[in-house]
Amino acid sequence: MVVSFIDLTNNFSIPVIDNFYSPSELEDIKNELKLLSAVADLKIFKNDGVAVDENGKLRQKSNSLFLDNLYIDKRNLSKILTINRKLFSEEVRTKLIEKSLFYEHIFYSDFDTTLLNFYGPTDYYQPHRDISCFTALTFFKLEEFSGGNLVFPEYDIKVEAVENRLFIFPGFILHGSEEVTKGIRVSMAQFINYRTGTDR
Ligand SMILES: [Fe+2]
Numbered sequence: 001m002v003v004s005f006i007d008l009t010n011n012f013s014i015p016v017i018d019n020f021y022s023p024s025e026l027e028d029i030k031n032e033l034k035l036l037s038a039v040a041d042l043k044i045f046k047n048d049g050v051a052v053d054e055n056g057k058l059r060q061k062s063n064s065l066f067l068d069n070l071y072i073d074k075r076n077l078s079k080i081l082t083i084n085r086k087l088f089s090e091e092v093r094t095k096l097i098e099k100s101l102f103y104e105h106i107f108y109s110d111f112d113t114t115l116l117n118f119y120g121p122t123d124y125y126q127p128h129r130d131i132s133c134f135t136a137l138t139f140f141k142l143e144e145f146s147g148g149n150l151v152f153p154e155y156d157i158k159v160e161a162v163e164n165r166l167f168i169f170p171g172f173i174l175h176g177s178e179e180v181t182k183g184i185r186v187s188m189a190q191f192i193n194y195r196t197g198t199d200r
Contacts, residue, residue: 001020002018002019003017003095003096004017004018008152014168014173015095015168016159017095020164021164028080029084032078032080033080033140037118061125063118064115066114066116067081067114068114080114080116084114087136087190087192093107103168105192106136109133109134110194110196111195112190112193115188116188117177117189118184119186119187122179123180124177124178127153127174127176129171130191133170134168134170134171135170135171135175135189136166136168136190136192137150137188138164138165138187139161139187139188141183142183144182145181145185146182147180148161148179149161149178150175150177150178152174153176154174171191
């Protein structure tokens with residue numbers, strides 16, 4: 001696990017963690033992704049939880065699936081939903097709050113959902129904002145892929161979405177995925193929130 005920070009502005013940076021999952025965790029995750037990609041190809045879950053533009057048009061071209069909706073109260077049957085708790089570990093917390101106490105939000109939050117996006121050639125996700133306190137995005141390759149960089153257009157920043165690389169950023173930050181030109185890339189988005197609240 002190697003933590004670095006990308007500066008979006010001169011006073012705000014976002015964490016990037018390379019080699020986030022261990023080789024055995026990665027293998028378990030990818031085995032489940034391979035099974036799920038067959039389901040995703042059936043288009044059953046297409047457009048699950050996708051941002052739309054001001055005209056109601058989808059911002060995304062890819063297959064998406066909220067894992068929480070698939071496993072419901074049997075989350076322990078999913079290796080992915082079990083292993084991705086690592087995000088909330090003390091190991092990660094220690095590394096992040098060294099940089100800023102702001103990241104304590106991640107560890108005090110009491111609610112998160114996991115969205116998988118399967119991107120094949122010509123698939124993309126136009127810039128959008130998430131409804132989340134923080135979004136954690138991790139990338140996996142099911143087939144050697146090209147393209148699909150992560151972009152933060154407001155800051156003119158583009159980062160390579162290499163396998164097992166995790167990005168954490170506040171959901172209000174505009175972000176998108178460039179078109180995948182070859183292969184299959186999967187992104188796992190964990191939307192981190194607080195359960196309690198009322199309408200403003
Ligand atoms: Fe997003």
